[in-house]
Amino acid sequence: MPESKLQVKLLTGTPNPVSLIYAAFRQCYSPGFAGDLWPRLVNGDVSRDEQAGFIAKVLESGHDSPIEHVSYSFAVQGVSRALTHQLVRHRIASYSQQSQRYVDESGFEYVLPPAIARIPEARKRYEDFMSMTGQAYRDLKAILQEHGRGKKANEDARFVLPQAAESKIVITMNCRSLIHFFELRCCERAQWEIRKMAWKMLKLLSTELPVIFQLAGPRCRRLGYCPEGEKFTCGKMPLQP
Known part of the structure; x- marks a missing residue:
C-alpha cells in the first residue's frame, strides 16, 4: 500500500460573495431593502473596493454574523481517518466522506x-x-x-x-465557521495533519476572498497575543497582557 499525499481543492463558493456580505451588513443598518440594493451591487454601481472597505470596517466592530451567508466547498484527499474524526467535530458544516463499506480497501x-x-x-x-x-x-x-x-x-x-487509512472528503462551511476552524486548527497546538490541511484551505481562501480571510488564522494573529497561557503557548506571540 502506498503512502498518500494531501491534496486540497476549492470546488466552489457562493457567487458574488463580497456583494452578498455587503448587502447583508447594509440590511442591518439601513431602512432600505437589500433586494433593491442588490442589482446596483452586482452591476458595479457600488465599487467592489467600496463594498470591501465597508465590510472591513464593520468586522472591526465585532459584528460578523452576516458573513455566514457565504460558504465554500472543498474536496480533500490524502488525509487519515484520524484527521476526519477531528474534522467532523466542527458541527456547523456539511461533510460527504468516502465510505469504507462500499469502497474496496484492498x-x-x-x-x-x-x-x-x-x-x-x-x-x-x-x-x-x-x-x-x-x-x-x-x-x-x-x-x-x-x-x-x-x-x-x-x-x-x-x-x-x-x-x-487514507480517506477522501468533501467539506462545506460558511465563512464564520471557517474562521473559527482556522483559529483552532492553524494554531501550533493543533495536531500536525489537520493543521497542514487547514493552512492549505486558508491559502486558497486568502486569494478567493481576502476581505474576510486575509487576517484569518490562529487566534493569536487576530488578538495580537497568545491566549493559550504560559503552559501551552508555542512562544511565537507574547502572552495575554
Whole structure:
C-alpha cells in the first residue's frame, strides 16, 4: 500500500460573495431593502473596493454574523481517518466522506506521520504493519465472500483498517465557521495533519476572498497575543497582557 499525499481543492463558493456580505451588513443598518440594493451591487454601481472597505470596517466592530451567508466547498484527499474524526467535530458544516463499506480497501493508501518517517526503524515497523493490515483485510474479505457475504464483505473486513487509512472528503462551511476552524486548527497546538490541511484551505481562501480571510488564522494573529497561557503557548506571540 502506498503512502498518500494531501491534496486540497476549492470546488466552489457562493457567487458574488463580497456583494452578498455587503448587502447583508447594509440590511442591518439601513431602512432600505437589500433586494433593491442588490442589482446596483452586482452591476458595479457600488465599487467592489467600496463594498470591501465597508465590510472591513464593520468586522472591526465585532459584528460578523452576516458573513455566514457565504460558504465554500472543498474536496480533500490524502488525509487519515484520524484527521476526519477531528474534522467532523466542527458541527456547523456539511461533510460527504468516502465510505469504507462500499469502497474496496484492498490496496488502501495511508498517511505516514513525519515523526515516524524521520526514524528509519520506526518507519520500517510502521510500513510493515500497514502491509500486514492490508493482507489481513484481503484475507478476511475473501473468507467472508466464500461464506456468502458477497459485496457486504467490505463492511466487516474494514474493522481491521487503521486510523492511518487514507480517506477522501468533501467539506462545506460558511465563512464564520471557517474562521473559527482556522483559529483552532492553524494554531501550533493543533495536531500536525489537520493543521497542514487547514493552512492549505486558508491559502486558497486568502486569494478567493481576502476581505474576510486575509487576517484569518490562529487566534493569536487576530488578538495580537497568545491566549493559550504560559503552559501551552508555542512562544511565537507574547502572552495575554
